[in-house]
Amino acid sequence: MISAGMKKIVTALAALTCFGGLSGVKAHAAGMDGASTVRWAINGFGTLGAAYHEEDNTRFRRSVDQRAGVREGHVEIRNDSVLGVQVNGVLDSRWSVMAQAVTRQDVDRKWTPQLTWAFVKYAPNDWSELRFGRMAVDIYLDGDSRHVGYAYTTVRPYADVYGRLTFDTFDGVDAALQHSLGSGLLRFKLFGGRTRGEVYLNDVVSDLEKGRTFGATLDWVGEALSLKLSWGSMLTSRGYGHEELRKGLMTAGALLPAPWDAKAAARAAEIADSNRISYLGFGIGWERGPYSLQLVGTDMSMSVYPGFEGWGLGATAAYRIGNWKPFVTWSRSIIDPVERQLVLPAGVHPAVDALRAGWDTVNSYIRHEQRTAGIGVRYDFADNAALKLQADRIDAKRSSSLLDDAGYRTGARSFTLFSATLDFVF
Template identity: 65%
Template sequence: MSTVRPVCIAAIAAMSLCATSAAALAAGRPVQADAPRWSASGFGTLGAAWHDEDDTQFRRSVDQHRGTRANELDFGVDSSLGLQVHGALTPQWSVMAQAVMNQGRHGEWGPHLVWGFVKHVPSDWLELRAGRLVTDIYLDGDSRHVGYAYTPVRPYADVYGRLTYDNFDGLDATLQHALGDGLLRFKLFGGRTRGSVFLNGMEHPVPIGRSFGVTLDWIGPELSLKLSWGNMVSTRNAIYRELPFTLRHLASLAPGTEFAGQAVARASEIAGSNRIGYLGAALGWERGPFSLQLMATDMSMSVYPRFEGWGAGATAAYRVGRWKPYLTGSRSILDPVDRALDVPPALDPAGQLRGFWQTVHGYTRHDQTTIGVGVRYDFADNMALKLQFDRIDAKRSSALLDDRGFVTGPRSPTVFSATLDFVF
């Protein structure tokens, strides 16, 4: 069975529940007690962003095709609208579908299915789901799209904005048990990866990818803890298809030299697949008006020449009535493993291989820090206004883009953001 079919089944079933129940009500017929029960809800963000750094585009995540340009008020980076339909078929079976409309990878505004699954709860301690799902790595909720769930304007762009392969079509299973005064949950998941990133004027989708991982969290009345581990394996980027053959050919033209040894070694290191590994830990604490969140990640990418890095974020807030001022900060680094290749000028007179080698090492290189201050105002039930000022210090960045759409060198933009977040 195709991995897309569970998604379609869940979405169609959920929409059918709405139509069936709505038709019954319109005809004046009462819905039977044992009939499926349905509900609809939604969420959205109307956001505006502005910054002052020339030749720079600010993005909240690397799957966005474009970002906020210097001295332009942009409504596309943070704005979104989502609709969710849930149907309870029986006490054990239910379906859910969620579609989100936001700025897509090509700059278009069109809805895409984020969730679409069938859920079975055979007992109090076990939950099974099949369909389109999201990797469980967020402390404030199960999606990066619901802005209302987060205290700041957006989840840490330096960290979560770089982890965009978070959708998959597959299965997950959750075991849960009361522990102390909280709930302990253990989740296993796996399926076909969905997602894409946009770098250097090109979109990089996952042609064939598989995601799998585990999550362990404990949710208490004041303290929440989460550990997440995941892996995504995909086919190799076509950009490297001819590189091993080129390196071996050049090595044959300079036998016995240091370069020949380097070229053969580099050719053998280029694998046929790319593995992205993620290990994360997060802590959330809230007591009275005080709240604190800490998170840290370790990340690696086996795409040549292999990149290794880490990220961390923190938010502290204090609520005064409907107002909630906060401080937030994050840092992320991703560096390549050095792969020496000293090409003799005689074998590369135009410098093309040397230039390509530098591009490979710097393609997704990243070192960025963000410090922010903001205030959240919950002026009505399920509605909040947020104002936030961020200072970004990027030594090199693959989250920011220059005006051509390429990764940047040093940049220091000040970003002003305002959002209206709501759920209904």
């Protein structure tokens, strides 16, 4: 069940934890001796996770950029496991650099490390900051990353809310302004650049190398309350997926009489030209003493064929008792395809009939309605490590984040997912 590649990852996790413990101490010491104005630090994070369920013909994924998922009756350790390493350099009081690489199982079921952050930061004062390079889109309430398990309470970010937002890095610039407001700090950030990432739809992976990402966030952090609004949009110069379907529609246009030829051509053009993926999100966090509450929501839409419109909502309540933090969590998402009927005559040509069926099938892939209710506990057994246990009841009327054993979206499913993770930072 555990592949040779996975064994290497587990070994690397252990080795890097030991190395990181040493390097972290060295970095702090170097920073305090005053011998050098440049301070370098190597740090990292990781998750060793296991998940299990018993639902027939179902694979659970935490995000749609995974293909394998958690299969029925198998303890799967590849779904949530991740390792990240960061190199940070403080050049002087204004300039710093940071690079961060993450390895996790990707859509090809490989563990190829990916550069998720690599930027130069210029912060002339506390109130403004510029960063140039590769960065993550700032949409998460618990930090700008879905990979740092130690940073959040639950086993994984809400799959219902964030599971579809996979194009979350870009190469570009962000600029942030911060100002005191009441007892807290108000921060506004603009970002933009070239999209890094892909759009996933069952077995279709749409490459977005020519995409552009831009957006903004506004957040306020007070003593107990934190608020966040985020907006983002990703544009591509054209749609890259479903090229065969587009060519089929062009061919059909040539075979059919008016007005069907124009309708087929118009649908073909939509595949090529529709090019916007947008999200609008909010986050509310409240922490006082042992209590913590969180509510996040995202409105999502994609015009790239087949296109969708939908929303996700997630909430978590937790109460800390010493090193233990029991929590309950709930999330829900509904996604519907954009209404684009392919109105072509039946029985004119076998190729046109096949095209009509293919169009409806692709549209149905995206349809999704799922909710998750979970209970769990986080145990901080060390200064830099936490063990989490969680049970989620997942009910889906239809799901495009769950897969069947053939690798396609599922119909109705209702099952319990058991998860355990060991999250650490070094």
